Amino acid sequence: MILLQFKSGQEWHLGVKTKQGILDVTAALNDASIRHSNAGVPSSLAEVCAGGTALCDALDSFVRHLFNSDPASPWLLDESKLVYGPCVANPSKIICIGLNYRRHAVESGMAIPTTPVLFSKFSNTIAAPGEQVPLPVNAVQYDYEAELGVVIGKQAKNISEQEALSYILGYCNVDDLSARDLQFRTSQWLLGKTMDKFLPIGPYLVTAEDVGDPQALDVHCWVNGDLRQNSNTADMIFSVAECISYISQYMTLNPGDVISTGTPEGVVMGMTEKNWLKPGDEVVVEIEGLGKCINRMVEAISYVI
Numbered sequence: 001m002i003l004l005q006f007k008s009g010q011e012w013h014l015g016v017k018t019k020q021g022i023l024d025v026t027a028a029l030n031d032a033s034i035r036h037s038n039a040g041v042p043s044s045l046a047e048v049c050a051g052g053t054a055l056c057d058a059l060d061s062f063v064r065h066l067f068n069s070d071p072a073s074p075w076l077l078d079e080s081k082l083v084y085g086p087c088v089a090n091p092s093k094i095i096c097i098g099l100n101y102r103r104h105a106v107e108s109g110m111a112i113p114t115t116p117v118l119f120s121k122f123s124n125t126i127a128a129p130g131e132q133v134p135l136p137v138n139a140v141q142y143d144y145e146a147e148l149g150v151v152i153g154k155q156a157k158n159i160s161e162q163e164a165l166s167y168i169l170g171y172c173n174v175d176d177l178s179a180r181d182l183q184f185r186t187s188q189w190l191l192g193k194t195m196d197k198f199l200p201i202g203p204y205l206v207t208a209e210d211v212g213d214p215q216a217l218d219v220h221c222w223v224n225g226d227l228r229q230n231s232n233t234a235d236m237i238f239s240v241a242e243c244i245s246y247i248s249q250y251m252t253l254n255p256g257d258v259i260s261t262g263t264p265e266g267v268v269m270g271m272t273e274k275n276w277l278k279p280g281d282e283v284v285v286e287i288e289g290l291g292k293c294i295n296r297m298v299e300a301i302s303y304v305i
Contacts, residue, residue, distance in 0.1 A: 001060055003170070003205040005045040005085035012085050014045050016063050017204065021076040023063060028075040038062055045205075046089035049256030052169055053153035056207060084129045087172045087202035088151055093257045094121040094199065096147075096176060097243055098189070100262025101235045107270030116238045116246050119189045121176075121260075127197035129293045133177065134197060134300035135279055141180035142277035142297070145263035146221035146229045146285040148214065149174035150240055151205060156253040164241040167253070168208040173293040174260045175200040175221075175285045180269050180276075200285070200295045201258070211289055214240040218288040219264050224281055231264030233287075 002017035013026035029043045041062040042048045042055045066073060098117035099105045105112050127133055135142050153169030176199065183192025211217070214233060221229035238246070240261055247253060268274050277283070279299040286292045 007083040024075040052255030084203045087205040096260040097262040101264040103265035125199035127200040129203040132298045136300040139179035143268045145176035147174040150259040152257040156248045161245040164244040170205045170207045220286045222284040229266035
């Protein structure tokens with residue numbers, strides 16, 4: 001399934017992308033004639049993320065039944081008219097993998113890691129596709145990073161690499177925006193990674209069975225129409241399964257947690273001529289089969305105290 005979250009009035013609704021359009025699951029379940037016969041079906045993206053793979057199975061059955069009984073569903077919407085929300089909701093953890101593509105490590109002038117490099121982002125960094133991303137004046141070296149995002153579907157602790165992929169709910173586009181001058185101010189990367197809205201994510205959360213092999217996906221990033229990153233997840237140093245298994249040895253992964261699996265070569269930091277992101281720039285991230293996450297950089301509002 002292809003899941004998304006979109007604005008309906010003042011509320012966020014859960015949608016499923018179909019060939020006929022976007023099925024408004026939340027609105028369908030609010031119909032009294034349907035709601036009582038579909039107890040246990042999630043009506044929000046937050047419920048899907050919290051419930052993981054079990055609730056996703058219930059949702060899939062509901063969608064199939066709905067279309068079998070009414071192919072011309074009144075809850076089908078035109079996607080072009082929707083305002084997207086982030087494709088995740090309330091993750092307890094956002095864990096990022098640094099230097100996880102061979103050619104990116106080379107362009108960065110850093111050694112190939114022998115174990116996964118972990119750092120974190122927080123919920124303040126989450127932004128929706130189409131949402132403007134403010135660039136504060138207290139940094140200059142703003143950079144993009146197209147990444148494959150992984151959303152965990154069930155609790156994982158001390159799991160093996162062989163079973164790791166079965167713990168995934170789905171995959172999504174992630175732009176791990178970075179302020180390089182803040183990132184490398186100290187040995188800790190946190191400051192340059194956690195500015196507001198520095199993790200655009202979406203538009204879709206595509207369930208694992210519909211994605212297939214996560215190590216065979218094309219990765220692209222455009223800035224103002226110029227292709228900057230053009231790679232494939234096959235260049236990862238540590239596979240998705242290795243990353244999940246490794247993290248689970250040290251902390252419990254919960255349903256809805258997000259892992260951003262690293263970026264390939266082509267970032268500004270690795271270029272000879274460094275044209276950092278600036279207000280007005282448009283960044284497009286596209287992982288094969290996951291749609292496009294499009295965001296425009298804007299000047300942040302400054303306050304004088």
